[in-house]
Each structure stands twice: as structure tokens, then as C-alpha cells.
Amino acid sequence: MNNKMFKKFGSILLALFIGVSVFSLFPTVTKAEIANVTWSDGSLTKTIPQWNQTDIANVGKNSGKWYWEIKLESGFGEVGLFSPDTKQPIRYEGYSGSNYGPPNSSTNAGVYDYGDDYKVNDVISIALDLENDTLTFYKNGISQGVSKYTPSSLGKTVYPYIRNPQTPPATYTANFGASEFKYPVPEGFLPYQATGGSTKPDPSTTPDPSTKPDPSTTPDPSTKPDPSTTPDPSTKPDPSDTDGSSQPTGDRAILAVTMDNGFDKEFDLSKKELNAFIAWYDAKDAGRGASFFAIDKHNNNKGPYSNRKDYVIFNKILTFEVSEYSTK
Structure with a gap:
């Protein structure tokens, strides 16, 4: 009797072992089994109240x-x-479709026109390939292309990131793999929540989400311009600047741009720079060209920096005014 019970128990164990072995040959890529990848407060839905x-x-x-x-x-x-x-993050911005990141040889400005804009109820998917050093964003399952910014340009360990780029509160719901994904997982990728290559953030280096980051590391000139960067037309240029490109000589103009958030930006431009701005605006109004325009600060308004530019986003411009003058 005992011998029969032993054989029956052994058969059960053998069946369980075979079942587990077969199941392991077909690991899921739509739902991860380890839990607790969340935002910093332990939630998957996060509201960021302030800009x-x-x-x-x-x-x-x-x-x-x-x-x-x-x-x-x-x-x-x-x-x-x-x-x-x-x-300094790599970030895909919703209201302009721009891609921001550390300046490199192909995007020395730290921003370029990347993909479609997105809004409430859209799902942004992220494919992070640390083997080939690439990052790809998807809007509602459609790839927006490989970003020009590489994960390695940020550092050794990287983290999913969200930001509030405007004054209304922004709310996000993340799926790191604890539930079924809405869109297919790219071939060869695993849910972020799966094991391997993981590390917990160091509290001494992790930014406090209750405070604003250093604006110099997350520039967003179209939303909250720093008043100190607005040129003061009454200020004389630095007499030490002798390269001629930044001196107010010849026919010039004050370009005053009013943004849709109520902020005014003023720029002292040469006729050539003004014409370039107007040509860009007309082209973008017709549906062509980049979503932003870079305006050089020049030596008379760049302070201790080697170069400063202000980026004006087309769909944030409410109106602009041109006041021409001559220094002859």
C-alpha cells in the first residue's frame, strides 16, 4: 500500500516538473510577474500639480x-x-512633438522637431534598448522613430520620467508590465517590470519631485521664460565685443513676440535675422518646417556663456510686432 502511494506521489511530482519546464519555454512578454515598479510615491497614477x-x-x-x-x-x-x-532628461513633449535632450553633434541646440503632438487619453509607449543604446517613443502604438539622443548620454542607470510642462496639473498612468499592455511589445523587448538590469535610485541623487528642477538643466523657453534672458533695448552692448555680428549697426528691428501664456519676448535683430524669422513663420504657417525657431542672443546678451539661444515655439505664438530702426 505504501509503495503504491509513493509511486502515485512521485507521478504527481513528475507531472508538475514537466508542466513547469514546458511553461518556461513560453515566457509572456505582455505581463511581468515581479511587482512594485511605480512612481516615486508608490502609485501608478501620478498627478504633478505645478509647472x-x-x-x-x-x-x-x-x-x-x-x-x-x-x-x-x-x-x-x-x-x-x-x-x-x-x-538632464531625454523628453518627448506633447504639445509640440519636440524631442529634448543633451546637445550632441546632430542636435547641438538640445531640441529638434521629433514626432506627432499628443494630448489627453493618448498612450505613449517607450522602447528602451540599452544593448544598442537607442530610445524609441510610440504614440498610440505608432513609432515616432528612434530618438537622436542616446540613453548612454544620460548616464549608466536610467529611469522612466514624467514632467508637467504647463501650468495645469498633469496626470499620468503608467503600465510597467503589471497588467496587459494596450499595444504589442516590440520583438525582443521585455516589460519594464521584469527582472534584470534593475537598480533602486540613490536618494541622495534622485530629484525631489516636490521641488522644481534647476531650469538650466530642463530648459523650456516656450512656457516659462526667464525674465533675465529678455534683451533690454536700453542696455548698451559690451564694448569688448568686436566681432561685429552682435553690434547694433545698420538697419535693425525690435521683434516683440507675445506668447499664448501672456508672456512677451523682445529681440534686437538684424534685418537678415528678422527676415529669417518671418520666412520660418510663413513656412510653418503653411505646414512646412520645424516647429521652433532659434534666435541668437549674441555677445551683448549672453552673459558668461559661450552661446545663448531662445527657442520660440510656433504653436505658442499669439502675435508678434516688428519695430524697425537704423543705427546709421
Whole structure:
């Protein structure tokens, strides 16, 4: 009798072992089994109440290929990737479709016209490939292309990132793999929540989401311009500047741009620069060209920096005025 019971028990164990072995040959890529990848406060739905405040996930990655989805529930969206090594994120902005990141040889301005804009109820998916050093954003399942900014330009360990780029509160819901994804996972990628290449953030280097980051690391000239960067027409140029390009000589104009948030920007431009701005505006109004225009600060208004530019976003311009003058 005991021998029969032993054989029956052994058969059960053998069946369980075979079942587990077969199941392991077909791992799921739509739902991860480890839990608790969240935003910093332990939630998956996060409201960021104030402009320029940010948050990151509680787990970072330093190797592997990972996928996650973020739905914009309210406000204006900005999602991306962050590392405490540089504290300068790669971010895909919702209301302009621009891609921001550390300046490099192909985007020395730190921003370029990247993909479609997105709004409330859109889902932004992120495919992070740390094996090939690439980052790709998707809007509602459609790839917006590989970003020109590489994860390695941020640091060794990177984290999912969200930011409020406007004054209304922004609310995001993340799916790191604890539930079924809305869109197919790219081949070769795993849910972000899966094991491997993970690390917890160092509290001493993780930004406090309740405070605003240093504006110099997250420039957003179209939303909250720093009044100190607005040229003062009454200020004389630095007499030490002798290259001629920044001196107010010949026919010039004051370009006054009123943004849709009520801020006014003023620029002292040469006729050539003014014509370039108007040509860009007309082209973009016809549906062509970049979504932003870079205006050089020149030596008489760049302070201690080697170069300063102000980026004017087309769909944030309410009106502009030109006042021409001559220094002859």
C-alpha cells in the first residue's frame, strides 16, 4: 500500500516538473510577474500639480531591452528618460512633438522637431534598448522613430520620467508590465517590470519631485521664460565685443513676440535675422518646417556663456510686432 502511494506521489511530482519546464519555454512578454515598479510615491497614477515639477520611477535600468506605456490622463504631457548622473532628461513633449535632450553633434541646440503632438487619453509607449543604446517613443502604438539622443548620454542607470510642462496639473498612468499592455511589445523587448538590469535610485541623487528642477538643466523657453534672458533695448552692448555680428549697426528691428501664456519676448535683430524669422513663420504657417525657431542672443546678451539661444515655439505664438530702426 505504501509503495503504491509513493509511486502515485512521485507521478504527481513528475507531472508538475514537466508542466513547469514546458511553461518556461513560453515566457509572456505582455505581463511581468515581479511587482512594485511605480512612481516615486508608490502609485501608478501620478498627478504633478505645478509647472516644471517632475517624477521618476522607483526602479532604474542599466542593461537589457525594456518596454512600458504611459497614458496622459489630464493636462499637457512630457515623458522620457532620466539619470541622476547628468540630471538632464531625454523628453518627448506633447504639445509640440519636440524631442529634448543633451546637445550632441546632430542636435547641438538640445531640441529638434521629433514626432506627432499628443494630448489627453493618448498612450505613449517607450522602447528602451540599452544593448544598442537607442530610445524609441510610440504614440498610440505608432513609432515616432528612434530618438537622436542616446540613453548612454544620460548616464549608466536610467529611469522612466514624467514632467508637467504647463501650468495645469498633469496626470499620468503608467503600465510597467503589471497588467496587459494596450499595444504589442516590440520583438525582443521585455516589460519594464521584469527582472534584470534593475537598480533602486540613490536618494541622495534622485530629484525631489516636490521641488522644481534647476531650469538650466530642463530648459523650456516656450512656457516659462526667464525674465533675465529678455534683451533690454536700453542696455548698451559690451564694448569688448568686436566681432561685429552682435553690434547694433545698420538697419535693425525690435521683434516683440507675445506668447499664448501672456508672456512677451523682445529681440534686437538684424534685418537678415528678422527676415529669417518671418520666412520660418510663413513656412510653418503653411505646414512646412520645424516647429521652433532659434534666435541668437549674441555677445551683448549672453552673459558668461559661450552661446545663448531662445527657442520660440510656433504653436505658442499669439502675435508678434516688428519695430524697425537704423543705427546709421
